[in-house]
Amino acid sequence: MLWQKNYQWILRLPNCFLKTNYYVDNEQTYTLKLDASWRPIEVIGSFKAFNMCYSGRAQVVREYEDEDMYPFPAVIVLKKYISTRRINLHCNRKNVAWRDNNTCQYCGKRFRFKDITMDHIIPKSRGGEKSWMNIVAACKKCNSNKNNKTPNEAGMPLIKEPYIPEGNIFSYFRGIKIPNEWNDFL
Numbered sequence: 334m335l336w337q338k339n340y341q342w343i344l345r346l347p348n349c350f351l352k353t354n355y356y357v358d359n360e361q362t363y364t365l366k367l368d369a370s371w372r373p374i375e376v377i378g379s380f381k382a383f384n385m386c387y388s389g390r391a392q393v394v395r396e397y398e399d400e401d402m403y404p405f406p407a408v409i410v411l412k413k414y415i416s417t418r419r420i421n422l423h424c425n426r427k428n429v430a431w432r433d434n435n436t437c438q439y440c441g442k443r444f445r446f447k448d449i450t451m452d453h454i455i456p457k458s459r460g461g462e463k464s465w466m467n468i469v470a471a472c473k474k475c476n477s478n479k480n481n482k483t484p485n486e487a488g489m490p491l492i493k494e495p496y497i498p499e500g501n502i503f504s505y506f507r508g509i510k511i512p513n514e515w516n517d518f519l
Contacts, residue, residue: 362397365515367410373518374414376509379405395514407514420500424465426451432498433470439489440475450476454495455483465497 364382366375385391391411396404422428430449452471455461458481479487
């Protein structure tokens with residue numbers, strides 16, 4: 334098996350191995366995980382991917398090319414699992430700001446993430462729910478001016494109507510740089 338050469342493994346607990354002659358630094362290396370039909374389903378840490386390949390649950394498709402270290406998997410494919418689930422994003426401040434592009438939906442100005450709030454179109458005190466269709470990004474000033482009113486009552490029309498964003502594998506991992514090794518699988 335590809336992953337057994339040049340390594341000494343110590344059995345610590347059942348099915349748990351400690352790699353003894355390789356230093357893993359603090360920078361996380363990620364692996365694209367494909368299902369058995371070769372569709373992207375998840376982004377995982379490369380060490381976890383390494384262990385999945387070693388245990389026989391997955392197969393390496395492409396490795397990272399780095400002369401300083403033993404090649405970690407860049408892309409793996411699972412041997413049996415085919416994903417049928419749809420990716421749903423949670424309605425939280427981070428995702429609402431991403432959907433609305435850090436733009437206040439009342440005044441139209443862009444703000445840094447720390448200056449954006451979530452505003453209920455129908456206020457919570459009037460039965461408004463925390464859902465994608467009732468929440469928009471708003472700056473602190475507009476959110477305060479709107480107060481406990483609907484946009485019509487406050488005279489503050491929405492720039493665009495809220496919508497439920499389409500989730501994909503990279504919606505969860507917006508902060509990571511996409512390696513070149515993944516391009517053929519996206």
